[in-house]
Every structure is written in structure tokens, then in C-alpha cells.
Amino acid sequence: MIPGLDSLDLATVEVFAQARSGWSGFFTLATLVATVAAAIRLATPYLIAAVGESVGQRSGVLNLGVDGVMLLGAFGAYYTTVRTGQPWYGLLVGLGVGMVMGLLYAFITVTLHAEQGISGIGIYLFGLGFSDLLFRQLVGAPRPILGFDGVFDFTLPEGRLDINYPDLYNHSLIIYLAFLLVPAVTLLVNRTTFGLNIRAVGETPQAADSLGVSVARTRYGTIIIGNTLAGAAGAVLALEKGIFIQNMTNGMGFIAVALVYFGAWRPLGVLAGSLLFSLVTAAVLQWKTLGILSGAAAQLTEMAPAAVTIIALVVVTHRIGAPAALTRPFRRGVEH
Amino acid sequence: MAGTVTVDARISDWVVQRVVRRAMGPLVPLTATIAALLVGAAMVWAFGGDPVEGYRAMFTGAFGGISEFADTTVKATPLLLVGVGICIAFRASVINIGGEGQIIAGALLSTVVVLALPGLDRWMLLPLALIAGAVGGACMGFIPGVLKAYANVNEILSTIMLNIVAGYIMQYLLLGPMIDEAAVEAGNHIAQTKRLSPNADLPILLGGTQMNLGIVVGVAVAIAVFLLLWRTSLGYEIRAVGGSKDASRYAGMKVERRIVQALTLSGMMSGLGGAVLVFSSVAHRLSVESGPAGFTQLAGFNGIVAALFGGLHPLWTVPAAILFGGLLVGANALQRAVQVATPLVVALSGLVVVFVVSSDRAVRWARHLGERLDIGAASDSDRTGSAETGSAGTGSAGTGPAEAPGAPAGDGAEP
DSSP: TTTOGGGGGGHHHHHHSSSSSSSHHTTHHHHHHHHHHHHHHHHHHHHHHHHHHHHHHHTOOOTTEEEHHHHHHHHHHHHHHHOOOOOOHHHHHHHHHHHHHHHHHHHIIIIIIIOHHHHHHHHHHHHHHHHHHHHIIIIOOOOOOOTTTTTBBOOOOOOSSSSGGGGGTTTTTHHHHHHHHHHHHHHHHHHHHHHHHHHHHHHOOOHHHHTTHHHHHHHHHEEEEEEEHHHHHHHHHHHHHTTTTTTTTTTTHHHHHHHHHHHOOOOOHHHHHHHOOOOOOOOOOOHHHSSOOOHHHHHHHHHHHHHHHHHHHHHHHHHHHOOOOTTTOOOOOOOO | OOHHHHHHHHHHHHHHHHHHHHHHHHHHHHHHHHHHHHHHHHHHTTTTHHHHHHHHHHHHHSSSSSSHHHHHHHHHHHHHHHHHHHHHHHHHOOOOOOOOOOOOOHHHHHHHHHOOTTSHHHHHHHHHHHHHHHHHHHHHHHHHHHHHHHOOOOOHHHHHHEEEEEEHHHHHHHHHTTOOHHHTTTOOOOOOOOOOOOOGOOBBTTSSSSBBBHHHHHHHHHHHHHHHHSSSHHHHHHHHHHHOHHHHTTTOOOOOOOHHHHHHHHHHHHHHHHHHHHHTTOSSSOOTTTTHHHHTTTHHHHHHHHHHHHHHHHHHHEEEEHHHHHHHHHHHHHHHHHOOTTHHHHHHHHHHHHHHHHHHHHHHHHHHHHHHHHHHHSSSSHEEEHHHHHHHHHOOOOOOTTOOTTOOGGGOOOO
């Protein structure tokens, strides 16, 4: 196995075996399809976490603890699956862990009005340390789990689609569910009363409050939704990779927060951002395996998504603008 | 007549508030840390260890002897430098999460200088290397500063993204141009430089221990930053901008420039911390073998913990950093004594952050709760206004409309 690649990028490795090296090897249909397929898988945890985070931010709450919650969710899912052998239970535990963390974060930021940026970093450090601690105390040596691999594969019946590249659509069911989050959250935010409250509370909490909308209750709701999805994102990551390792998210949660800005707070924009981000990542992996990029140069290319995000931040904040009340705790009668 | 009474009451109330706040200053972070340590004790107990024994081992491991204390100062130095920088940024209401990236930038630039000038005399090379570290960190702080001041980009996100960018640049440089050529020829493809010039080593202060000049640099910087923030007009303006941008602008201050300066200075301190990390390292080289976070040892985040624990005061950050350095060093002893792994300390420092940032409000919240009870008891005499808001405030922890942000919250205290 090539170092730096894991089960997530199996598609890449399979192609490596047959492809010619160099650019001519990259621009073959098989390689391009494999790259896109890998990108779809890579995008899933980002997508789930970022869509959740977008809900919270629309209500005016920035949660920088996503990475820590993802790690806790990942460990919860991994450990449950180790003990029960049931990845579905693992996913449920991941969701539950996220929900509990959401309740905690909501209490800190909404009820106690703590500064959101800093308390998020606290949550991140807690998640980073606690997941590692639990792993070392309860598991010790890395033990792979079966995860979703081959358990929930969604396979189209033969001949239903005229595509010869099953990699494109043969993913585990969970990936399809993740992509369904996009329309679901769009509907929630734009077409429901709760969604209207979310947007009102995120723009002008004073006005929403004067109309009888409970700012606190709305934000509790969105924070819990966001953190539950962050826990789910971690669970999916662990179950897809079939393993838990210390700091396995490696900053994915922070990228997810940035993707919300990148996507201008719309789930569809977040989807586009996640796909673009993971497409670049998958392409870089592919270039590395095909020998187009040396190991050192690949490091430089891998920073492209983060660099692009900074540029996107400049453009997006300039042209669209964040929810007006973002990062501002609400206290009745106090203008911020 | 009635007016003067109210004003008098308000003034005396304000004095009481100030005294109380002075006393609360060190109390809040201390309580938060004790609370976090209690949670830690519960964790140790849950994993089947004896918390008292664990903490005793931890304390002995960190402060039990000269050699232990020396190790603690080594661990504390980067936390102190980053933390002092965080004091500047947070005082300007700029949330600098970019400590990791700024450490890396400082480490890289100082290493480049030392690699370029290996023959230089110690008295020239070491100061030059430290200055290069400060410059590297400053550049890394300047970018998000400009983006925030002139393009309105949220500094939290830009600094986090720059952490990631810096990590990859470091891995690129140490796998590519800056790699140890001799080791590569010998077949060792490790992402690290060669052994840096011994002239750049930070001198050991106490023979037989690891305590080095870094901690002295750290304390000197802390004093300098204290003087900067409270004894110069630049420091005054930085703090004023942190208090209220609009008021500062109205007073004729150049708000944008102060924001850029605050982040640049903040980055400068972290960069210095990065240089100290390199030149006090045991291998005396810059290595990213265990990833960027392995090199920084998360000092970019832990420095925030130290600064918050020090009440965002550079001088208080010194003991705070030493305490947290002690926690990091003592974690190994704790692991040996009660078999609870070292990441416990990372989790606890996260809890300290959470408790500190929420305790300030928790105190106000508790006080407000008390006020509401007071108002309920002291019938609605002449302060129906505040009684009304008191009852209207149910559900959210909102305070009365009469309270301006930052003003003493003493509405219900008078009658």
C-alpha cells in the first residue's frame, strides 16, 4: 500500500495499478471518474459538518468546536462498533454524542453568553484530548472495524443506468443520506416557521424577540442540530475509515466552518464548496500516486484549498455578508 | 435632591463593584481551573485510578525538584510567549487563533537564517535568529490583521486557515529545500533539517537540567508587553479599540491601523515562541516528522489557555504559563502513577477555557439571579422600571435596558 493513502482512497489505489503514470495517465476517463468518486466520499464528512454548522451560523452562533465534536463522535461510533459490531449503533451513538455536546455548547454560549470564538476553541481542545484519552484507556492498540464497508453499499440494479463506472454511484447508503441533507436543510431554513425564526434571530435578534420569538430557544435548537450533525460527521469518518486514531480529523472541523463562509451560508453553496474542496484533495492524491507531483510539492498543493478559502472569505464577506448577529450573544435590551 | 442620592448611590455602588472586580480578577480563572481539575479527578476515578495519588504524582513530576521545575519552564516558555501575544490581540478584541501558524512561521524564518549563516558568532547568531523568528511570526499576524481591518474578513477564520497553510508550507520546505541532505543520501527521508549550528542553541541556565535562556526571554517579553499595553499611547489605543471601535474612532484614533498592529505584535510573540521551540529542542533541529502539531505541541492553542488563565494580563500570564507547563510535564508522571493517559491534560485545558470564558458571565448571571430575587422581595417602590424588566427577563438571562454594556450592573442594588 502506498503511504499516505487509506481505505477512503481505495479507488485511487485501484486505478494506480492500471494507469500509466504522468499527466497522460491522469486524463483518462477511468482515472478522472475514480478521482470524482473519491472526491464524493471525501466530501461527505465535510458536507455533514458544514451543513450543520450553517444552521447554527444562520441563527447567529459560530461554533468553532466542530472539530472536537467530530472527534468525540468518531470515537463514540468507533467504540460502539468495536463492542457491538453494529455500525448503525455506532452512527446513533455519534449522533447522541453530538447532541450532548450541542446542549453543553448552547448552555455556554446562549445561557452564559460566553464569547463564541474562544469557547469553541475550548470545546475543540476538550474533544481532541478526551477522545484520545478514551481511546487509550478503553481501546489501547488500534483495532480496525468493519464499519460501513460493504454493509450498506447501495448498488444500482444492472442496466438501469448507462454508466460503465459504478464507482460513481456505488457508495454506502450513508453518503446518499448525507447529500440528502442539503435539500432537507434548505427546506428547513427557507420553508418552515422554525427556519424563519432561525433567520430572524440570526439577523436581528432584538426584532425577533419583540415579536415573541424566543432567541434562546431557537439558538438552542440550531446549536443542537449543528452539533448533532458534527457528531454524525465524525461517526461517518470513523465508520468509512474503519478505524479511530488520535486527531483523525486533522482540522476537518475547522475547514467545515470555513466552508460555511465559502458557501455563503446556503446549504447548496456549502455542497459546492465541499465538493470543490474534496475534488482538489482527490486530484492532488491522484497526482501524487501518478508521480506527477513529488512528495514535497504535493504538500504545497494540499494547502491550496485553505489558501483558496482565505481568498473566498475576502470575496464572500465583501459581497454577501454574514448573518448580522453572528458571534453576538443576545441579551434583551442590550444593543451590540 | 432625589437625583443626587441616586448619583451618590451609583458612585458608591461603582466603587464596590470595582473592589469586587479586583478581588474577582484572579478568583475567576482560579475557580475555573479548580473546577476543571475536579472534573479531571472524576475522570481519573472513573478510569479506576486514585485522583489524590494522581495529582500528587503530577505535582511532584512538575514542581518536585530542580530538574522537574526546569522541564516545566521549558514547556512553559512557548505557552508564555504565545499567551503574551494573545493578551495583546484579545485586549484589542481581535481573536487570534493563529498561534500555531505564527509559531511555524517564526520557526521557519529563524531556521532559514541560521542555515544561511552557520559561521556567525554566537553573540550575533542567536539574537539574529530570535529576531528572525519574531519577524516571521509578525508577517503571519500581519496578513489576517490587514484582511480584518481593510477587507472585513473574520480573523478567527483567516487565522485558522493560515494555520493550515503554514503547516503545509512547513512540510513542503522540510521535505524539499530545507531537508537534511546528508540523511537523504544515507537513505533517511525524514522531514527535518540537519543539526543546526550550535551557535544558535539557547544556552542552558542550570547545568544538568534543560532550563534555558528561553524562559528569561519569555519573562522579559511579558514585562515589555505589559509596559507596551499600559505605559505607552499605542498600548492605550490598542486597548481602547478593543473596548469600543466607534468611541475610539470618534476620539480620532486610527482603528484599522491599531487592529493590524495588535495582530502583528501578537504574531510576533508567537513567532518568537516558534524560534525558541527550535533552538531549545533536544535535537537542535527543526523537524515536522510527527506533523505540524507535533512540532508546535499545540502551544498556539495552549497559549490561549495560559493567557485566559492569566486574565489577559501579560505579567499574570507568567505564572499561568508555568502552571500549564507544569500540567503538561506532570501528565507523564500522572500516567505512570495511575495509568491515565496524558491526553487528559489536553481535555482539561479545554475545560479551563470553557469555564473561564463562561464563568465571567456565570458570575453576572448568578448576580442577576440574586438581583431578581431582591427586586421580588423589596416591593415595587420607586423602581417599577427595573422590577418590570426583572420579571420580563424570565426565560433569557437578559439584564434591564437601563444597563449599558460595560457599566456596573447595579440596577437593583439601591433601595
